[in-house]
Structures are given as structure tokens and as C-alpha cells.
Amino acid sequence: MDYAExxxxxxxxxEKIADAVRRGGHGQKVDIVAVTKTxxxxxxxxxxxxxxxxxxENRVQEAIDKMKEVEVPVSxxxxxxxxxxxxxxxxxxSLLHSLxxxxxxxxxxAFGLKSGRxxxxxxxxxxxxxxxxxxxxxxxxxxxxxxxxxxxxxxIKGVMTMAPYDASESTLRKTFxxxxxxxxxxxxxxxxxxxxxxxMSGDYEIAVEEGATIVRLGSILFGERE
Ligand SMILES: *Cc1c(COP(=O)(O)O)cnc(C)c1O
Numbered sequence: 001m002d003y004a005e006x007x008x009x010x011x012x013x014x015e016k017i018a019d020a021v022r023r024g025g026h027g028q029k030v031d032i033v034a035v036t037k038t039x040x041x042x043x044x045x046x047x048x049x050x051x052x053x054x055x056x057e058n059r060v061q062e063a064i065d066k067m068k069e070v071e072v073p074v075s076x077x078x079x080x081x082x083x084x085x086x087x088x089x090x091x092x093x094s095l096l097h098s099l100x101x102x103x104x105x106x107x108x109x110a111f112g113l114k115s116g117r118x119x120x121x122x123x124x125x126x127x128x129x130x131x132x133x134x135x136x137x138x139x140x141x142x143x144x145x146x147x148x149x150x151x152x153x154x155x156i157k158g159v160m161t162m163a164p165y166d167a168s169e170s171t172l173r174k175t176f177x178x179x180x181x182x183x184x185x186x187x188x189x190x191x192x193x194x195x196x197x198x199x200m201s202g203d204y205e206i207a208v209e210e211g212a213t214i215v216r217l218g219s220i221l222f223g224e225r226e
Contacts, residue, residue: 009221060078090119
């Protein structure tokens with residue numbers, strides 16, 4: 001796969017993000033996480049040379065295999081479901097986007113305490129109400145936020161959400177507004193919670209209008225996945 005057009009794509013996407021920030025009126029800074037899952041490590045390197053410093057993978061083993069091959073110093077983000085027996089891999093990632101359940105929080109906290117470095121994580125919320133998606137509802141989050149603040153092995157940096165695939169614009173906006181509310185819940189409980197990770201290739205402009213500070217982009221950068 002040839003990524004010669006990537007720098008130009010990134011320029012266009014950054015312009016669209018800037019326009020969406022203006023329309024949305026939140027005035028936030030927006031980072032792009034380049035989602036390289038199913039693509040080879042050359043996608044990671046191409047992203048780096050196109051100015052993207054953060055890469056996202058949703059499986060631990062696939063990410064670790066690429067880390068071994070990549071020479072540029074990208075920050076790795078884990079954006080997919082994490083099994084509790086793999087929490088020690090978090091030492092290799094700058095941010096987990098998918099802290100989606102209490103038992104995982106306990107395991108991450110234990111690992112963070114043991115390794116002497118708090119693990120950076122976003123709480124995944126399911127504000128679209130789909131059964132197939134993981135994450136806390138905002139009602140569950142109210143209690144969990146108080147529990148998480150007591151865990152010095154985890155640093156809660158904000159919220160992540162995934163919108164339903166092919167949803168209407170109003171459903172997308174409701175989902176993203178729910179995540180915005182979730183971040184307020186975290187802040188009210190004393191978490192710093194600067195980040196809102198939301199928006200993928202098909203919906204990132206709407207997510208940015210609704211306040212996203214991190215968008216996770218795969219196919220729009222690298223083409224359809226194999
Ligand atoms: C695959 C994936 C993305 C990127 O999806 P695209 O539609 O290709 O941009 C973003 N977030 C998560 C959690 C993913 O698994």
C-alpha cells in the first residue's frame with residue numbers, strides 16, 4: 001500500500017476540523033489519532049511523516065507486533081476492548097480509550113500501583129444505549145466516578161464514546177452530547193478529565209462540533225480495512 005497522498009489528506013482533514021471547531025463554538029484543540037488496525041506498520045510510519053504523532057490500535061497483540069517494527073517515536077493508544085489478563089500491556093501505551101467496566105478498572109488500578117506509574121485512561125460511555133456496545137451509562141458513571149477518584153493507579157483523562165454505525169445526524173449529536181455530559185460527571189467528582197475522544201471517519205466533523213478533543217480516524221486516512 002502506498003501512502004503518498006496521506007500528507008494532503010491530513011491537511012484537508014485538519015481544515016475540516018478547524019471549520020467544525022468554529023461552527024461548534026467550543027474553542028477546543030483537537031488531536032487526531034490515526035487508527036492503523038489491520039494496516040501494516042508502514043501505515044504508522046507514513047502517519048508519522050504526515051505529522052500524526054498518535055496511533056490507535058484495538059488489539060494488544062497487533063499493536064505490540066507493530067511497535068517492534070516501527071522506528072518513529074509515535075504515541076500508542078489502545079482503543080479496543082481490553083481483557084483483564086492483558087492489563088500489563090498498558091505500560092506500552094500512552095492512553096487507554098476503553099475503560100468500560102468496574103472489574104477492568106480494579107485490574108488496571110492494581111497494575112498501576114504495582115508498576116509505580118498511574119495508567120492514563122478514558123472512561124468509555126455508551127450513551128447511544130445500544131446493547132452491543134460496551135461502556136458505562138451516565139447513571140452508572142455517577143457512582144463509578146467516585147470510586148475511580150480513589151484509585152491512584154489510574155489517571156482518568158476524560159471520556160470516549162462510539163456512535164452507532166450509520167446513525168442519523170440527530171442520533172449522532174445525542175450520543176456525542178451524552179459523552180459531553182459524562183465528562184461533566186467526571187469533573188464534578190474531581191477528575192481532571194480534559195478529553196472527549198469521539199468521532200471516526202464518517203462522523204468526526206459532527207463530533208468536533210459537539211466538543212471532541214480527540215478524533216479516531218482510520219479508513220479516511222488509510223483506505224478501507226482488509
Ligand atoms: C476502527 C475504529 C476507529 C476508526 O474507524 P474508521 O471508521 O475507519 O475511521 C475508531 N475507533 C475505534 C474504537 C475503532 O475500533
